[in-house]
Amino acid sequence: MVRVLDKEYGGKIxxxxxxxxxxxxxxxxxxxxxxxMLVINEKKAVTKLTKPAVRKAFEEALKL
Numbered sequence: 001m002v003r004v005l006d007k008e009y010g011g012k013i014x015x016x017x018x019x020x021x022x023x024x025x026x027x028x029x030x031x032x033x034x035x036x037m038l039v040i041n042e043k044k045a046v047t048k049l050t051k052p053a054v055r056k057a058f059e060e061a062l063k064l
Contacts, residue, residue: 005058013061014041 005015016039018026030037030045038046038054040061046053 005054009058009062013058015039016042 017036018030018033018039019036020034026033026037026039029042030039033047035047036049038049038057040046040057044057044061046057
């Protein structure tokens with residue numbers, strides 16, 4: 001889903017998915033979390049990974 005949105009927005013947004021328990025480099029910047037999260041443009045962290053929530057976060061990132 002995220003890859004499709006990434007292609008749809010044509011590289012205007014930098015996306016990184018951090019998996020809880022697997023990736024640890026996010027801890028310094030975003031703190032410890034127990035769920036996976038999506039980080040958009042190194043500014044907005046999304047922990048509710050539903051299609052509507054992710055699409056809304058992408059649209060908000062484009063407005064900034």
